[in-house]
Amino acid sequence: MTELQEHRLLAPRGLDRAAGVWDHRLPELIADTSITSYAETVFGHLRRADQRRWAAAYVLGLLTTPGRKSVRRLAAQLHAGPTAAQSLHQFANASPWDWDPARHELLRLAESRTPVRAWTVGVAVLPKRGSHSVGVHQRFERSTGRTVNCQVGIGLFLSSDSAHVPVDWRLRLPKEWHEDDELRARTRVPDDVRHCSPTEHVLHLVDSLAPLSRREPVPVVADTSHHPTSGAHLAAELTARGRDCLIAVPHGLRVVAEGRRVAAPGSPDGTLTAGRLLQLLAPKGTTATATGLRHVPAQADRLVSALVRLPGRRGVSPGVYRLFARRRPGAHGVGRIWLTSLVHPPLHDLLPLVRAQSGTVAALADLTENYGLRDFEGRSYPGWHHHMTLASAAYAYRLLVAEGATGAAGAAGLSPRRHIA
Secondary structure, eight states, X not given: OOHHHHHHHTOOTTHHHHGGGOOTTSGGGGGTOOHHHHHHHHTTTOOSHHHHHHHHHHHHXXXXXXXXXXXXXXXXXXXOOTTHHHHHHXXXXXXXXXXXXXXXXXXXXXXXXXXXXXXXXXXXEEEOSSSOSTTOEEEEETTTTEEEEEEEEEEEEEEOSSOEEEEEEEEOOOGGGTSOHHHHHHTTOOXXXXXXXXXXXXXXXHHHHGGGOOSOOOOEEEEOTTSTTHHHXXXXXXXXXXXXXXXXXXXXXXXXXXXXXXXXXTOTTSEEEHHHHHHHTOOTTEEEETTEEEEOOTTSOEEEEEEEEOEETTEEOSSOXXXXXXXXXXXXXXXXXXXXXXXXXXXXXXXXXXXXXXXXXXXXXXXXXXXXXXXXOOOOHHHHHHHHHHHHHHHHIIIIIITTOOHHHHHHTTOOXXXXX
């Protein structure tokens, strides 16, 4: 009996019947692998067999339950008995298990099964009712022009040209949660978890996962275009860590052109906004590159670029960065502006990294709508992290196992950990 076959026989009660409800994308995969084997890999650090079984059940429920992913709907989809909903809720919200080892396994699987091009940052805005859920606060959403009651999760994704796998998360606690001992105790927020800026969360994610990665470092890609100075701060901190980056920044970011004098009224010290600098260097029919100007077809999109340094309290940054943006035919000004430490590759070689950020935005929407990211019904800090881990595991299963591996090659990447029952 093979290891994979053995784990199929260990499937939790009720999951055999649930296997018949796979949607149209997944039925052919049952012959090659199983949710149970996958859960034994990702959640193999859990010492108790019942915890590992409920992890498998929760992941399968997220994959197969249509619509809202409440624990009652997951339990009903699995046909796992009258107490299944209570057991699933207990496992996700109250059971004291560590989520970090599961996320580290997702990192390992993603690196072993897809050619990772970038580490991308995604921000999940999760609407909530009431004020009792951990980290809930009022937030203005520019995309809709409305203020929403929500939680905000910051996730790190491993991105290739075709997949964007969530491997770690941070919950952003608003300032009012920083010193409110009653709120923190009620939602079981650990003492060492404090209010942090989005930049600090991103750096914490990178610092936590970098020592665990088995691949050569890839660029960190993030969108700070709605924050006046976060992009410059994040770029400087990542550069200090020896990490390349590509960051969307606001048009108003202050920069100093490197190696050239740019004539601009009202800027005697050479400091300009990023948007103004790129406009000055991109006359009609030309593209400004890191090495000069060259002509391109008038009907084509133009990539405009300049080398810059970042002004700060102690003068300008020691590092040189590249600004670039698209300028479409007939458009006034330039589009979204990117700041990158990658100053040597040709501009067009950076476009896949831009697409990686767009792909992560789409992946977040998919996670939110179809994998239960916003459907957690508990209120606790551990429960939120448990649910985000389980949703990430379900999404990674579809990307890395269901769509990304078959046969012996797929089984080879899912060797479960040995554990003490």
